[in-house]
Amino acid sequence: MFAPKINEAMRDMNLAPQETLPNTILAVSNLKKHFGGVRALDGVSFSLARGETHALVGENGAGKSTLIKTLSGAFPFDSGDIVLDGVSYRPSTPHEAKARGVQVVHQEFNLLNHLSVAENISIEAMPRNRFGILDRAEMNRRAQASLNAIGLGEIDVRTSVQSLGIAHRQLIEIARSLQSDSSILILDEPTATLTERETKRLFEIIADIKEKGVTVVFVTHHLDEVFAICDRVTIFRNGETIATELIADTTPENVVRHMVGRELEAERSNSRSIGTAGDVALSTRKLKVAFNPHQDGLDMDVHYGEIVGIAGLVGAGRTEFLRGISAVDPIVSGHVERDGSPVRFRSPRDAISAGIAFVTEDRKEEGLILDMPIAANVSLANMEAVSGAGLMRFGTERRRAKSYEEKLHIKCGSVKDAANSLSGGNQQKVVLAKWLACSPQVLILDEPTRGVDVGAKAEIYGILRNLAREGTALLVVSSELPELMTLCDRILVMANHKIVGSVARADFTEERILKMAYGQNGIEEGTNA
Amino acid sequence: MTSDNRPLEPTPRRALSFRAIINNAGIGLALLALILFFSLTSEFFLTSNNITNILTQITINLILAVGMTFVILIGGIDLSVGSVMAFAAVVAGKAITLPDMGITELVLLACLAGVMTGLICGLLNGVISAFWGLPSFIITLGMLNIARGAALHVSDAKTIYSFPSAFENFGSALIYGVPVVFLVALLITLIAWFVLNWTVFGRLLYGIGNNEEAVRLAGHQVFWLKVAAFTICGATAGIAAVIYMARLSISSPIAGIGFELNAIAAVIIGGTSLAGGRGSVIGTLLGAFIIGVLANGLILIGLNDFMRQMITGVVIIVAVILDYYRAKYSAS
Amino acid sequence: MRIFKTVATAATAIALLVTPAFAQDKPVVGLVMKSLANEFFQNMLEGAEAHAVERGDYELRAVGMQNETDFESQINAVENFITQGVDAIVIAPADSKAMVRPIKKAIAAGITVVNFDVALDEDAKKEQGLELAFVGPDNRGGAKMAGDALGKKLGEGAKVVIVEGNPGADNATQRRLGFEDSVAEYKLDLLDSRTAHWETEEANQVFSTMLTAHPDVQGVLAANDSMAIGVVKALENAGRSDILVVGFDNVPAVGPMIEDGRMLATVDQFGQKMAADAIDLALEVVAGGPALEGWVKTNIKLVTAE
Known part of the structure; x- marks a missing residue:
């Protein structure tokens, strides 16, 4: 509902997608980051519009993860600019990034395996009663509510995270990030561990978040997902941003071409002949x-x-x-x-x-x-x-x-x-x-x-x-x-x-x-x- | 095992090895600084007699610490080495004071008895903690008591003495001012270095310390590898017991109380991570030197016992803090 | 172990019931020892056990501890003896302050208590309103005997060092004070005084280093024989036969060293007899003799090659 509106607005303003939009919440320009002699980021520029769902795609090693870690304050960048809400943004710690409203759901889980689901979800803001003591009932209630909100009501919030499968852990990580009010939510390959049903559920959640005006950055390897839920896509290659395109104006083939810098043979074709099975x-x-x-x-x-x-x-x-x-x-x-x-x-x-x-x-x-x-x-x-x-x-x-x-x-x-x-x-x-x-x-x-x-x-x-x-x-x-x-x-x-x-x-x-x-x-x- | 702060992009090789040099040099530089400090503040420190003293004094701790390095590398700990050393010393002491035997046979028998006693205690530590997957902290704490009790029981709580003089001579022999017992310790260190760096066994121990499950799934017998690490640690306690006897001409059932903590301190100061998987015996060698030089130098400059104890504590904490930064910088 | 003890106690209780006449004939003495890991106390216990067999007119129940500082189990032992209603408790306190309260309780229960080996703290006794005699050696006096032997041999102005026991332990303090008395009397020059925690290996290391710092040292006062052995080995390694060493306790291992002159002297406080003597004194009181008063000093003797 929201996505088409943005697309129309952008089209009406007749702006090239890369240029800064009037409702820009985050603008990254010419960002560079070196690790020793390796240029992890070598001129990354793109911008996020308020309330859009923006995909970042690119082959592994193209710089997406480095960019996300830079945005989340995990490590600093060497040169370039980031402007968040019109103010310069250079987070030195993940905490600072969160305080400025940037929340990341990492690809690698940050869950505390021995603690309960509820404790993990509320870890950043444990509810306390009047005596300053942990209010366990309230914590469990809130955690259950947040799980219900993402359709995971069947999980007992008192069980330890350890006992859950990898897909459930991913969803709990997402539930946790939704606990805090953030203006930008970055999801780093959230569907990598999910089945189709869970992925579908996640997309509904993303639509809900979007309705609240939250900007969602979506990192994925699945182009079908990009085309299903995103408004715009920025393509990375070798530490650079190659292009930002409106989803409505591009095709998966086009995106892949940008990603690999060459035409990829049609991998998904039914080209595999049935091998002669032996013993x-x-x-x-x-x-x-x-x-x-x-x-x-x-x-x-x-x-x-x-x-x-x-x-x-x-x-x-x-x-x-x-x-x-x-x-x-x-x-x-x-x-x-x-x-x-x-x-x-x-x-x-x-x-x-x-x-x-x-x-x-x-x-x-x-x-x-x-x-x-x-x-x-x-x-x-x-x-x-x-x-x-x-x-x-x-x-x-x-x-x-x-x-x-x-x-x-x-x-x-x-x-x-x-x-x-x-x-x-x-x-x-x-x-x-x-x-x-x-x-x-x-x-x-x-x-x-x-x-x-x-x-x-x-x-x-x-x-x-x-x-x-x-x-x-x-x-x-x-x-x-x-x-x-x-x-x-x-x-x-x-x-x-x-x-x-x-x-x-x-x-x-x-x-x-x-x-x-x-x-x-x-x-x-x-x-x- | 988590890698949250690590970049996904490749880190160039040159930077890594450069850091590796800095990492290892760090401990060496600290040792050099200590040596420089004491040689400026005490006229006796750099005398050949005192150097001989220091080498003698670190011998037992170095041997125990080398064994401890194996256990800590796989993410374990052995709190029993001090007691096991006493037990091994008592058993060897009983053997060496047996009547009606030739001196050579007695000495060989005693060495064998001491080392085997230590080895068996280590084997038990390893088998029990690896078989039931129990924390080695607890199992070796139990062994600490068992071995001490056994030492007291076997000796009737009495000091065993009057050993063959050939044995005692070995304990105080010098080659160009270097104590023979220290050369033994150095040889053990070099063998350990070779085993850890050049053998499949050593590689797998590092692997277990980093990711035990990956090593198991790759088809290795993690159980026996862990048992081997503990057994080596126990055997070094047995060797330390023999050296103790040769040096002091007695075996006391109350010897070695608290030695495990000194050994652990040497390993940690030497940069081996308590979490396992990272470290080296060369670091342990330097760590043992730092502890020995500190104990010696602080007496020479006339610091009182209580200050000495405090400063040793401070050095251990500083070493662990340095290790924290080392881990941090080698990660990012 | 505890089960074993319980069974043993129960068996004793049953024995008491079955043969009341026999049991009543014999007074029961509870002996509370310090760490049996220490050779000195091990010998003492053996002496007491031999004594009980020899006299045959009392029943001995002995309890030891795991280590020198484990006074919890001593307190428990005293309380158990009170419950069992023994006639006398003979105790070598692990802590001169902590043991005052349980001992007071035992006396209130009508049990004869004899404090031996280490004296209870005077201030703590006053505070609790407890008056109790002490049967034991004079650690300070004994140390002074050893120190005097060294002072006599070396003469005025000789340079000496002290190797101390555990800092804070009462006998370590008393022995250090005794050595210092000799130092004052013979006007010796005390170069350094350090602890080696009663331990051979540590004494060896600490003294080697002290020797480096003070190569002109002439005499060593070691607070026990274990440490003296470490000192002697350090001297052998350094090739020094001109330095005199005195120790304390007269453990068997130093016998040969005194004979061949590697050690000048040690002090025998007849540990083997000490518990037995204290038991004798306790039995006298139980049998109606007068209460003990003040400090009943036990024998100490200087042991030298002569």
């Missing part, structure tokens, strides 16, 4: 994990050269299933078969020796050793290749890491740099490199492109397809249906810890899969296939 590489027989409430476990087969996807809603038990297969978490009953014979893994070590590699969904907590060099991360799962008689061979390690750097197009200064110096997409490639270094016969991936930009996503798809072509069996869980539909030969659909259906590539439609995932239409098409 059965991996099967589960009545495999039941601790979280599974049902008596019977899950049955499934993956063949060599085949990519099998698992679709489902958050909480359907997909991640738990993968963790059970790869012995990351213990299984309750049933078993795993490799090459048709039953195997019993006591630890991830056993799974790895059986040729199974597992890329977990949480690369920061489980995938990478962030403070250690890229090379060390790449060799972590296959130390034998870079050592002899227990002694490190640093030369070999560096060479191997470099070869993966080239093969997977990891953008880094040097393989000796710490993994945390990389952008999300490049970090994910390091995780992939680590597992590819073990030459797995079965590769299991949980959300392989979370928080990864369009360009890197396409590259990762390419890598996975190549692996399948070379005969590797792949099992992929993803919350992005288009991703599974692009990648997979077959999609299993899970709902409430059951495999409720199996769809062959020829029959892929979003509608069909979603219906199964929501449990509306339990089509039993060869569940055991």
Whole structure:
């Protein structure tokens, strides 16, 4: 309702989108920021109009995260100007940024895992009673109200954040930021961990906030989301702002062209031919994990050269299933078969020796050793290749890491740099490199492109397809249906810890899969296939 | 493990290694400053006798601190090393005063008994805390009491004495003014440095300190790696016990009270993070020197006991504050 | 441990009920010891136990502590003895002030109390209106004996250092004062005085450094033998045989050192007999003898090579 109005106003005034608007709340001009010799921001200029929803897009490493951290006071900029509400703005701490009305929901969670949901939501302004003592009832009431407001009423605010899934944590982070009155709300990849239903809910919330006159800055890798809810989009590349465009006047192809500086081949086309599936590489027989409430476990087969996807809603038990297969978490009953014979893994070590590699969904907590060099991360799962008689061979390690750097197009200064110096997409490639270094016969991936930009996503798809072509069996869980539909030969659909259906590539439609995932239409098409 | 303040953009390699030099040099510079200060304020400080003294005095703390570095690197702590040292000393003392044996056999038996006692205590610390995933703080606090009690029990609370003179000579031998026991400590430090920096084992210990789950998921036996770190720490307590006996010609069941705190202080002053994953034995070596030089120098300039204790406390706190800035600057 | 104690107490109680005549014959003495981790008190306890067997006309119940400063468990021990209704409590207080109140309670309960080894604080006793004799060695006097031996040998103006015990501990203070008495009497030149917390290794380190700062030192007064051993090792390392050392306690380990001259003297306060003597005194009072008064000094003796 509001968005068209702004668009009309801007059009009426006949202004180029980049120029300062009369109702500008924030104007950034020629911002620069260096880290050592790397130009993270190299001339960033754009402006925000009061009450608009403004998308920032660009490949990982293009400078979006640095810009957000600068705006939120996490670190200072070198040169350039920021004007907020007509006054110069140069926050030195996150606190100062909040005081000026700039609120950021970070991509990395800032939740206190051991505290309750309510405590996390109210952490900035704990309600007190007359005696100055924490008013727990009021705190819980307020927290529940704020969760209700974003449609998360089913969560008990007294449970600890630890016990929640990653998607719920993201929504709680958003609920918390909505607690304080801010004039600019910056959401850094808020949908990366959300399923479609939750994303939809988030968009409704954003519309509500917008109605209150709050300016929303929306950072995302999903162009469909940009085109669904934003008024304008600013495109970053290599630390610079390339263009700011009115959504109404542009196309996704146009935006992508700005982002990558070249035409991208149509990645989403149904170009993948069904590979000839070989023998059965991996099967589960009545495999039941601790979280599974049902008596019977899950049955499934993956063949060599085949990519099998698992679709489902958050909480359907997909991640738990993968963790059970790869012995990351213990299984309750049933078993795993490799090459048709039953195997019993006591630890991830056993799974790895059986040729199974597992890329977990949480690369920061489980995938990478962030403070250690890229090379060390790449060799972590296959130390034998870079050592002899227990002694490190640093030369070999560096060479191997470099070869993966080239093969997977990891953008880094040097393989000796710490993994945390990389952008999300490049970090994910390091995780992939680590597992590819073990030459797995079965590769299991949980959300392989979370928080990864369009360009890197396409590259990762390419890598996975190549692996399948070379005969590797792949099992992929993803919350992005288009991703599974692009990648997979077959999609299993899970709902409430059951495999409720199996769809062959020829029959892929979003509608069909979603219906199964929501449990509306339990089509039993060869569940055991 | 969080990386909230870190840029997502690559940091150039040159800046990193330059900082690394500054980071490590920081402790060395502090040590040089202390040495300079004491050599200006006391005429005795730089005499060869006093240098020999300092080297002798830091020996036991250095050995304990090197073992402690392994445990702290994986994010643990070992509060039991002082007591374990006493227990190992008592066991070795019982062995070395056995009748009817040749001197060489006795000394070898005593060394073996001491080191094995320490090693077994460390092994227990590691197995118990790693198997049940319990905080090593609590488990080693328990071991602190167990080992002390065992030391008193085995010795009947009596000091064991009259060791073979060959053994005592080893404790006071000098090579060009450098105590042999210090050379032993230095050798242990170098071996530890090699293990931590050049072996797969060392790499994985750093990995566990940073992100234990990532190491486990990469197929490594985190349990045994942790047990190994604690076992090494226990073994160094056993070695320290043998050195203690050689130096003082007694084994006392009440030896080593509070030694664990000095060892931890040396590790922390040396820049190893209590959270694990970051640090080095070279830092620990410098940390042990700082504590030793401080204890020695403050007596030489005639400061009283209570002031001395206060200043040592201040130095530990300053070291941790410096470590905070070190972590901050290496992060951003 | 506690369970064991409870069981033991219960067993004793049952034994009392079953054989009343026998039990009534024998008075019960509660012995409250200091840290049994300390060799000195360990010996003392062994002496008391041997004494009980030898006399055979009383029942001994002994309680020790975990460490030197654990006076909580001493207070508990006294209260337990009051509850058990023992005839006498013989106590070596861990804290000369904190133990006054529980001891007063015991006396009010009609129990004969003998305070040995460390005297209760005079001011604290006055404050609580408690009058109690002290049976024990004269730490200050003993230290002076050792100091005098050193002073006699070195002569006026000789340069000495003191290695002290735990700062704040009563016997450490008394021994330091005793050493200082000798220093004054023989006009010795006291160069430095530092604590090594009763500990061999620390005494070794602290004294080596003092030796560097004062290479002209001629004599060392160590407040216990453990520290004296550390001092002797430091002298051996420095190759100095011209410096005289005196200690305190006469632990077995210093025997050879005194014999071969590495130590000049130590002081024996007959720890093994001290508890036994205090028990004898307590039993006399229980049997109707006159109450003890003032300071009943126990034997101390200077031990030298002669």
